[in-house]
Amino acid sequence: MKKISISLIVVSQILLGLSIASTALAAAKPIAGVTCNNGFFVRTPDKHIHWIDEATQKHVEVYDQTDDIYAMVQCGTGVITVFAKEVNDAQQYSAIYSPNCMNIGSVTGQSSLIYQGKEPINKIDTTDGKLAIRFVNNTYLRGKNCASVSP
Numbered sequence: 001m002k003k004i005s006i007s008l009i010v011v012s013q014i015l016l017g018l019s020i021a022s023t024a025l026a027a028a029k030p031i032a033g034v035t036c037n038n039g040f041f042v043r044t045p046d047k048h049i050h051w052i053d054e055a056t057q058k059h060v061e062v063y064d065q066t067d068d069i070y071a072m073v074q075c076g077t078g079v080i081t082v083f084a085k086e087v088n089d090a091q092q093y094s095a096i097y098s099p100n101c102m103n104i105g106s107v108t109g110q111s112s113l114i115y116q117g118k119e120p121i122n123k124i125d126t127t128d129g130k131l132a133i134r135f136v137n138n139t140y141l142r143g144k145n146c147a148s149v150s151p
Helices: 002-026
Strands: 029-036 039-043 049-053 059-063 068-075 078-087 090-098 112-117 121-125 131-135 140-145 148-150
Touching (some): 029 068, 029 078, 068 121, 078 121, 090 121, 112 140, 112 148, 131 148
Antiparallel strands (some): 029 039, 039 049, 049 059, 078 090, 090 112, 121 131, 140 148
């Protein structure tokens, strides 16, 4: 009798864990208007971001930190993600370009840092493969492509 009740407890805990994990992914919210590499992004309640392949429904966690996403825009074959975080009582922004939709929050793999500073971004334009980032003070960073910018 003890073996059966212990086994049932273990099985019920496993099932509970699986249902919580699937509930968290089910509660994920799509990041509207951003597609990338035949997939899309969703944000889970714990602020993690997953990229989901539309064809296979396979999901890959591409961001697991807690900095707030300030903006996200498709650029070329990838995505530019702007993060805001508090540093020494001041907001700081960083923009990372990921050409393959992975590692959207860190400079690892193919991802590159294209902006870091205190000036908030109020527009990102990616017309004809060229990049223009406008700040709230009406200054710009411009690039010949999504990975490179200069004042």
